Structures are given as C-alpha cells and as structure tokens.
Amino acid sequence: MEYTNVSIPAFEPTPLETIPAIASAARGAFRSHRTKSLQWRQVQLRKFYWAVEDYKPQLLAALQKDLHKSTFESLLTEIDWLKKDCIFMLDHLESFAKDEKLGSPAVPAVYSIMKMRVRKDPVGTVLIIGPYNFPVQLLLAPFIGAIGAGCTAVVKPSELTPACAMVIKEMIEKRLDNDAFAVVNGGIPETTALMNEKWDKVFFTGSATVGKIIARKAAETLTPVVLELGGKNPAFVTKKANLALAARRLLWGKTLNAGQVCLSQNYILVDKDVVTTFIEHLKQAYREMFPNGAKASPDFARVVNQRHFFRLKKMLDDTKGKIVMGGAMDESELFIEPTAVLVNSVNDSMMQEESFGPIFSIYPVNSLDEALNIANLVHRTPLSLFSFGSKAENERILNEMTSGGATVNDSYFHATLNTVPFGGVGDSGWGAYRGKASFDCFTHFRTIAEPPSWAESLMRVRYMPYDLSRLSMLSRLMDKKPNFDRNGQVIKGLGYWMSMILCLGGTGAKGALVRWAVILAAHYLYRIRAGQ
C-alpha cells in the first residue's frame, strides 16, 4: 500500500552545537523530581500511546518509504507492538514501582524492627540509541521502560531510516514533556556528540562493532550500558524433526522484514540424511509464501540501503557453496530474494559474518555432536538459537549451547511477545528489557533500612568497647547452624528429624505455624461434627 497523501519532512540532523543543551535540559528535568511522580509518568505514557496511534499514517508511510515495510509488518512488529507495551506498563506500573518490603528468609527475626525495604529509584537521565531494522519499535520500546521507571531520556533514531527518524522526532516533541524527552537525529557525529555528554545509563541496540565503541566511551565515565547486539544464530534440524514445519517456520524467520532481524537464523545445521528433503520443503514453503515470487509480493520488504545490499551480495558472490533456493537480486530496488546456500565449511563467506538479510546457509552434519561443535565454534554466545528435533535432542541442544533466547520447534517465537524479557548473552548483548524487564532496566533497586531509636540499647552490641559475650548472643539470635558436614553431605541427625516432625515436613518455622493451625482446626472441626 502506498501512502502518497502523508507528508514527511526531509531528514535534518540535529545541529551539533545544540546537543549539550538538549542533554542538559533532560538532566535538569530529572533534577526537578517531577518524574518521580507515578501520576506524571502515567500521563506521559498515555500521551505517548495516543501519539503512536495518531501518527500511525505517518509511521506507516515512513516505514514503507525507508524499508518497503508492509502495513501488516509495520502494525504487527512496530506500531501495535508499542501500543501494547504502553498498556502493559500502565497496567502494572504501580506494582512495579512500589517499595518491596523485605522479610524472611532474607531478613532474620531480630532485624524485623529495621523496616528493611527495596525502593525503586529511576537511574536518572538516559540515552537510547536505536538501529534501522525496526526503527520504531526497537528505539521506543526501551523508551517506554525509561518513562515508566521515572527517567528522562534522549533518543537517537538510526539515520538509515530517515523518514522514521523525522516522524519520531515530531511525535515526541509535539506530544511529550519537551525537556524530559528529546530526539536527536543524525549519524556518527551526532551520536559521538551525545556520547560526550554524561548519562546515567546508555541503552544501545545495534551491531557489535558500534556496541564496542559505545561501551568503550561509556566506560570512561563508568556509565552503565545495555547492549542489544547481534549474533550468528544457529538453527538445528535433526532427522527426527518435522522437516516441512521446520522449513516453513525457518523461512518465516528469514522473510519477515526481509530477514533484517538480529534474532533470525544465520545458518541451519541439518542432518545430512534429510538435507535434500529439507531443501525441497524449503522451496515448497517459498512457493506457498510467494506464489508470484518474492519480488512481486507486496509483503516482502527491501534491504535498507546500497551498503547493506552490496554487503549481502558479496557474501553470496564469495561463497564456495551452492545456491539451492533463491539468488535473484535487483540493485535498483534493493531487492534480494530469500536465498539458501548449501555450504560445507565454517570458513565460507556465508558463515563468517551475521547475514542480517534474507540469505542464510544450510550446513549438512553427520551428527548432533558435530552440529553442536560447529555451532559453538561459529559463535558460542549467539543472540538466539532454534532447535527442531526430538524432545531429548532439543533438551540436549539447550543444555549444551547457550544463547540470549531460544525457541524449540520454531523460529524466533520467544521474541514475539512484548511482555517477556529479551536480551543477549556474552558478546550478543548485556542486559535485557521488555515487559517488567523494561522497568527494571532503568531502575536502581535501593535497599533502605530504618533502625528505630527506641532500640538503641538493644543494638549496643556493635559499639566499642566490644563485648564478645554480646556478640555471641547476637550470633545465637541470627545465625543458622549448618545442616551439612565437611564432606558437603546433609546431616540428617536427631535435630533434623525433630525439626521435620515439629515443622510437619518443612524445615522452617514459618510454614510450620500454618501447618499446625490447619491440623488443629481440622481436629476441632472433627470433634464438633462428632458431637464431642
């Protein structure tokens, strides 16, 4: 669908000389303490929800212009996604933000008078830097977490999706608190200027290459960072897999957004006995998705720019493998057909870098052992992995290979729900967000104690001159005796069994009182019914 009647301003980078003032205004807004008010945050989140709704035509037009993204995908993975995020944050904000009262087992009885609790403080003023592939959702989903947590924020959209960047700027500046929230547009110079400012946290989504630049710069001022990076993600298909299902679901993972999805598989390790059949199922799935070919399909997006088009083309030109599906390209449209390449070496160009496009390799293996060895060699901490096999094989894959997230029997389905945590592991990312994790990501969990004045004499033990007898008494009140010996074995002596009996099968006093109350109540009810 074309959006010809929607006007989107031409891209304008934010003037470099204005960036310090923008950051200063955001810091000043945080120091005003107005963001500490839950009501203030709720108003901003509600305003943001309606801004996304009201700017839908512009956002749809911008996503179409920047990425040839279909209305379907723009709604499913960008616009409706953000609206759901807003509603979820608003529905749960009070419970997320309220103090967490601390008690047993963390707090022993003698400390119960200290009113220990965890307060949820906003970390402060944050910088959010977004990528080009989901230029609305991946930039503004963390932004919703920052608002909910009570932070002020500056967001920096990708310059590779300029139409989206300009719509986002207008949307936020017209609808939200202008000092607390700002948009800086631009590329390397503007992002570098932003990183010269002091932030309380930086949230970066993008490549590992740039992630290192951001983390290195942030380290100079000990600024915490969240890095949402990419990976060379494996898919495993054993001979016990439902090959038709695996083919269709993995093709979905490489066709949504023209495969420009950091979560999607980079390569598929297929048992050699079924690789031919698997490829046939892949072609059949392609025919079903694109009856007239991917290029003619209004659903299939385009590669974002020439640089990425030629990067992908080079991967295909340099491969020693055999193209077994797809392969068509059209530079004039930045079109690359969903393409599968049969390879047999981890040194192949298709295996050396993250494809981040509609191309992937198929690597026949002799066994699951070999598949796991190859996957751990190619990238030990990918952002995601997908396994299609028997229950035992899938469990073994999850046990013997880590990843940021994983889906059994599908492509990146674990990341299609906006309310569950999402993030990398190792060099595919630091930290997580989405759902409550978005609130937590921008929150400092601050333990507070409040020892009462009247307890001063009871707390004398800590003062000099020290008195060991007082310390022994405190230890008797606070310390638990080990129930294990020097060989690490649990001691089930008389004390253990007495405790089990008195605590009615539990080992702690807390549950025992409840169990004893239930037993006694049942006893007396029985006696009443028996007329005794």
Ligand SMILES: NC(=O)C1=CN([C@@H]2O[C@H](COP(=O)(O)OP(=O)(O)OC[C@H]3O[C@@H](n4cnc5c(N)ncnc54)[C@H](O)[C@@H]3O)[C@@H](O)[C@H]2O)C=CC1
């Ligand atoms: N883990 C995740 O959630 C996601 C990870 N990614 C990863 O991001 C990459 C693709 O996205 P891109 O936008 O191309 O990433 P990128 O790293 O090129 O750009 C990301 C952001 O960094 C800025 N930037 C680029 N070069 C910079 C530099 N030298 N100094 C300072 N800032 C710089 C850009 O303006 C952009 O806003 C892929 O590697 C993909 O795996 C993409 C989407 C989601």
Ligand SMILES: CC1=C(/C=C/C(C)=C/C=C/C(C)=C/C=C/C=C(C)/C=C/C=C(C)/C=C/C=C(\C)C(=O)O)C(C)(C)CCC1
């Ligand atoms: C409706 C009832 C039922 C069945 C429900 C079913 C089968 C629901 C199926 C839902 C599906 C297939 C949803 C798919 C959603 C896909 C989404 C939202 C994709 C999102 C992709 C994103 C956000 C990508 C992000 C990419 C990133 C971060 C990147 O890598 O760059 C029952 C249960 C049968 C009965 C009750 C009614």
